[in-house]
Amino acid sequence: MAVDADFSLxxxxxxLTPSQRFTEFLQARGKRVTRQRRVIVDHVWSHxxxxxxEQLLDDLRRTPEGTNASRPTVYRTLAEMVDAGLLHKMVxxxxxxxxxxxxxxxxxxxxxxxxxxxxxxxxxxxxxxRDAVAASHQFRATGHKLIVTGICIDCRTSKAKSRHQDRV
Amino acid sequence: MAVDADFSLxxxxxxLTPSQRFTEFLQARGKRVTRQRRVIVDHVWSHxxxxxxEQLLDDLRRTPEGTNASRPTVYRTLAEMVDAGLLHKMVxxxxxxxxxxxxxxxxxxxxxxxxxxxxxxxxxxxxxxRDAVAASHQFRATGHKLIVTGICIDCRTSKAKSRHQDRV
DNA sequence: TTGTCTGCAAACACTTTGCACTTTT
DNA sequence: AAAAGTGCAAAGTGTTTGCAGACAA
Numbered sequence: 001m002a003v004d005a006d007f008s009l010x011x012x013x014x015x016l017t018p019s020q021r022f023t024e025f026l027q028a029r030g031k032r033v034t035r036q037r038r039v040i041v042d043h044v045w046s047h048x049x050x051x052x053x054e055q056l057l058d059d060l061r062r063t064p065e066g067t068n069a070s071r072p073t074v075y076r077t078l079a080e081m082v083d084a085g086l087l088h089k090m091v092x093x094x095x096x097x098x099x100x101x102x103x104x105x106x107x108x109x110x111x112x113x114x115x116x117x118x119x120x121x122x123x124x125x126x127x128x129x130r131d132a133v134a135a136s137h138q139f140r141a142t143g144h145k146l147i148v149t150g151i152c153i154d155c156r157t158s159k160a161k162s163r164h165q166d167r168v
Numbered sequence: 169m170a171v172d173a174d175f176s177l178x179x180x181x182x183x184l185t186p187s188q189r190f191t192e193f194l195q196a197r198g199k200r201v202t203r204q205r206r207v208i209v210d211h212v213w214s215h216x217x218x219x220x221x222e223q224l225l226d227d228l229r230r231t232p233e234g235t236n237a238s239r240p241t242v243y244r245t246l247a248e249m250v251d252a253g254l255l256h257k258m259v260x261x262x263x264x265x266x267x268x269x270x271x272x273x274x275x276x277x278x279x280x281x282x283x284x285x286x287x288x289x290x291x292x293x294x295x296x297x298r299d300a301v302a303a304s305h306q307f308r309a310t311g312h313k314l315i316v317t318g319i320c321i322d323c324r325t326s327k328a329k330s331r332h333q334d335r336v
Numbered sequence: 337t338t339g340t341c342t343g344c345a346a347a348c349a350c351t352t353t354g355c356a357c358t359t360t361t
Numbered sequence: 362a363a364a365a366g367t368g369c370a371a372a373g374t375g376t377t378t379g380c381a382g383a384c385a386a
Contacts, residue, residue: 032340032385053376070343075376091259094351095375110307119305125297130316133289138321139278146314148298153306200360200365221351238368243351262376263350 018045018086018102025084036069040077043067044087050099050118053078090145108146114155186213186254186270193252204237208245211235212255218267218286221246258313276314282323 016024022041023033043060044051051059053074060068069077078098081087088101092111097118107122126146134141184192190209191201211228212219219227221242228236237245246266249255256269260279275290294314302309 030340034341034385036342072344072377073342076341091262094259110302110305110309112307113310119307121301121305123297123301126294126301129291129293129297130314133291133294134278134316134318137278137287137289139280139287139316139318140324141278141316141318142281143318144314144316146298146312148302148307148309148312150302150307150309150311156308198365202360202366204367222349240352240369241367244366 018100021102022081022084022086026080031080035066036073037077037080039067040069040074041081041086044081044098045100048100050097052095052097054095092147108148110148110150110152112152112155113149114151117152119152186268189270190249190252190254194248199248203234204241205245205248207235208237208242209249209254212249212266213268216268218265220263220265222263260315276316278316278318278320280320280323281317282319285320287320 019038019041022037026033026037039060040056043063044056053071056078057069057071057074060074078087078089078096082089082098084102086100086102087098090097090099105122107120108126110119110121111117112119127144130141130144187206187209190205194201194205207228208224211231212224221239224246225237225239225242228242246255246257246264250257250266252270254268254270255266258265258267273290275288276294278287278289279285280287295312298309298312
């Protein structure tokens, strides 16, 4: 699940690093800053990519001694990071996919059914329409999830699609 | 998972009933029109509601002799109905939820986090924006899924929320 | 020291599959 | 009769949990 190479939605200024924010979150709840939790946040923030729990687990296993964590710990820590507002979780094809949330603007995705790539975009018009529709149903919108399915230009132009089928 | 009581997006005229269309679909593929398949399509089309496989299985079990089907058959038949274009499948909170597709206009959902109700709506503006965004990324959109999360008016006005917590 | 966290193995929920038997065509 | 479908039980997949030992505060 690679992220579009050109990630054009810029970072937003934030006071603390993700790692600091997580530490703060843990301490505020009487939770402990363990080696595993540190290793996981650091690793997750070393790449701006969409990933799932198993990928993260594998990545950590390929890493030097003392920088990995067990499957249950990975799952538990990802859930905590979502609670902490660091990560955003979405479900795609039956498995949970995570992406950076803290410090990045709200956005939606184009999902290429050819190469499974997720391309990020954001649209103010979309949010406006969302709120107008919600209002007309006397519904108070707190968020939304939009995934536009289709075919990206690479998959459309290349006859030899093999190059685009990473991570299928 | 109840559907909004006032389903205001009208039916669309279609040449065949869902059951006829399914029969046609099966025959075209050399598949057989069995008692179970008939029972399932008929039951699914007797209510316009969102449902999942286990609910359907339970409903069928509560039904007179000779009008039920096993779990594997229910799953297999639902998949066929999706292939046939009769049902639309979406994944919500980890399980597959189905809704009528054949004969109904494309639409999206408001999802109340208070009572888990799905309210249907459709918006031409939304589709326009979707296509504009896609075009700007040289992406060819073939479809989309939008779920707006929030609180419905019932959950907002009632202090005694218990009444709205069916199916939680 | 005290209470939380970790990792293991086992449990989970939902869905799919292998296979002998039944049913439609 | 031939081919496809069904139901059972068992296997999968992704994720969660109970618990004894390990570790942060």
